[in-house]
């Protein structure tokens with residue numbers, strides 16, 4: 001089953017001669033429990049695609065279906081509810097709430113939605129991300145890698161239909177990057193989570209099951225995962 005799919009998705013900024021076709025017809029399907037890395041040179045449309053998939057921006061034309069819902073048919077409150085209840089996000093900048101502890105940050109999506117915490121699932125997540133002894137710490141008392149692990153747990157606490165990760169290792173050293181990537185991999189392998197990750201880094205993309213490469217707003221490669229060297233070769237091949 002596809003958790004996310006797009007049909008001839010287009011997003012144009014501006015009009016006439018100065019128009020920029022950030023996405024120029026993208027048709028992609030993302031099945032459940034698959035880890036996809038979206039790559040491509042700067043300006044190729046990665047962020048635009050991610051924003052459209054998450055309902056944070058509206059397409060010029062074409063459609064996006066997430067978890068069985070056509071986004072164009074949802075109003076602002078419907079989109080907000082979809083993001084809150086069905087999507088998880090991990091960003092380059094961690095985006096934790098500074099005044100809340102790690103535990104409160106992880107539980108925040110449920111608190112905001114007024115939903116009960118599934119304690120067994122919370123415990124599984126905390127043990128998976130290895131933060132049991134850091135739960136009462138605030139973000140400023142955690143390393144970058146620990147903060148991003150809190151962010152991954154937060155993104156998974158409500159068991160989203162899909163987890164979007166936007167350059168999740170962009171601010172991390174190589175060891176913390178590896179830990180965070182392993183966690184995302186585990187979320188797919190052990191929890192059947194669907195992960196869509198935008199990244200510039202070949203080493204990050206190498207943990208994915210599938211590599212999609214954009215250039216000038218179109219898909220120029222869509223194939224199985226490979227190691228970091230293979231990813232670099234792919235990037236070179238598509239220019």
Ligand SMILES: Nc1ncnc2c1ncn2[C@@H]1O[C@H](COP(=O)(O)OP(=O)(O)OP(=O)(O)O)[C@@H](O)[C@H]1O
Pocket residue numbers: 013014020021022040041042043044045046047048049
């Ligand atoms: N709000 C905007 N107004 C006008 N043009 C925009 C806007 N946002 C993006 N663009 C243009 O759309 C194209 C795609 O941008 P996008 O940010 O999606 O690329 P990207 O692949 O995410 O790049 P990067 O890797 O540098 O983040 C670029 O040419 C960019 O300049």
